Amino acid sequence: xxxxxxxxxxxxxxxxxxxxxxxxxxxxxxxxxxxxxxxxxxxxxxxxxxxxxxxxxxxxxxxxxxxxxxxxxxxxxxxxxxxxxxxxxxxxxxxxxxxxxxxxxxxxxxxxxxxxxxxxxxxxxxxxxxxxxxxxxxxxxxxxxxxxxxxxxxxxxxxxxxxxxxxxxxxxxxxxxxxxxxxxxxxxxxxxxxxxxxxxxxxxxxxxxxxxxxxxxxxxxxxxxxxxxxxxxxxxxxxxxxxxxxxxxxxxxxxxxxxxxxxxxxxxxxxxxxxxxxxxxxxxxxxxxxxxxxxxxxxxxxxxxxxx
Numbered sequence: 001x002x003x004x005x006x007x008x009x010x011x012x013x014x015x016x017x018x019x020x021x022x023x024x025x026x027x028x029x030x031x032x033x034x035x036x037x038x039x040x041x042x043x044x045x046x047x048x049x050x051x052x053x054x055x056x057x058x059x060x061x062x063x064x065x066x067x068x069x070x071x072x073x074x075x076x077x078x079x080x081x082x083x084x085x086x087x088x089x090x091x092x093x094x095x096x097x098x099x100x101x102x103x104x105x106x107x108x109x110x111x112x113x114x115x116x117x118x119x120x121x122x123x124x125x126x127x128x129x130x131x132x133x134x135x136x137x138x139x140x141x142x143x144x145x146x147x148x149x150x151x152x153x154x155x156x157x158x159x160x161x162x163x164x165x166x167x168x169x170x171x172x173x174x175x176x177x178x179x180x181x182x183x184x185x186x187x188x189x190x191x192x193x194x195x196x197x198x199x200x201x202x203x204x205x206x207x208x209x210x211x212x213x214x215x216x217x218x219x220x221x222x223x224x225x226x227x228x229x230x231x232x233x234x235x236x237x238x239x240x241x242x243x244x245x246x247x248x249x250x251x252x253x254x255x256x257x258x259x260x261x262x263x264x265x266x267x268x269x270x271x272x273x274x275x276x277x278x279x280x281x282x283x284x285x286x287x288x289x290x291x292x293x294x295x296x297x298x299x300x301x302x303x304x305x306x307x308x
Contacts (some may be wrong), residue, residue, distance in 0.1 A: 085125070104271075151246065161189070173210070
């Protein structure tokens with residue numbers, strides 16, 4: 001399976017449009033996809049942060065763009081609050097370079113929370129001000145425009161795993177969490193087990209970096225099932241999970257255009273991990289990213305977006 005197929009479950013309907021909509025298997029499927037993606041659409045009201053485009057992104061001209069991808073820790077265990085963004089990735093898509101760059105941002109990264117007047121963990125920005133505040137904060141921190149966002153909550157992950165009949169992951173650490181035991185090697189997990197699998201980090205010497213790896217394994221497993229015959233025949237359950245638990249400021253027309261006309265940008269997908277060092281402040285654990293590391297990531301993303 002290509003890296004494009006592994007990653008773009010996070011960009012909500014784009015993967016669904018590619019897997020289901022544009023295969024043309026039935027007009028009803030197309031209409032169902034369109035209706036479900038409509039339910040995921042949610043606009044954001046942004047603040048001025050000092051990093052602005054001179055002109056809006058023009059998809060007809062195949063301009064490069066960026067998108068903030070977030071996994072939110074709500075929707076399960078009876079949680080109905082706004083939640084925090086515990087999985088954070090910034091993706092830049094460049095048809096000119098025939099490449100997509102995806103950078104994972106540690107959830108505990110210490111930075112200014114734009115619009116809240118504090119410095120805090122970046123995953124708190126979503127709790128304080130939703131996707132708009134997370135976008136504004138990362139835009140200022142990374143010194144690049146954040147054009148769009150897509151988010152999925154924990155209930156969405158659980159429902160997607162169950163909708164495709166469970167997933168297989170290659171586990172590199174034996175552990176028990178939330179009443180579930182996970183052995184080494186290839187294991188089959190259902191939705192409830194998947195949540196326990198991705199939420200564990202305290203028994204892993206890699207800490208949050210280990211948890212991020214398990215999150216990627218589950219997303220990879222979902223993507224494999226979605227591109228299989230089983231994923232297509234069970235598309236209604238998949239669409240129900242998407243419509244209820246995913247949100248994005250990209251509408252169906254935009255996703256369709258990206259899926260159909262930005263294919264060259266997915267020829268090469270480069271994954272990166274921004275890394276920091278842990279420190280304690282007022283009894284709270286944070287990650288501090290060095291100036292050198294931040295500048296490295298900024299340069300990488302700016303090159304993709306053709307920003308000086």
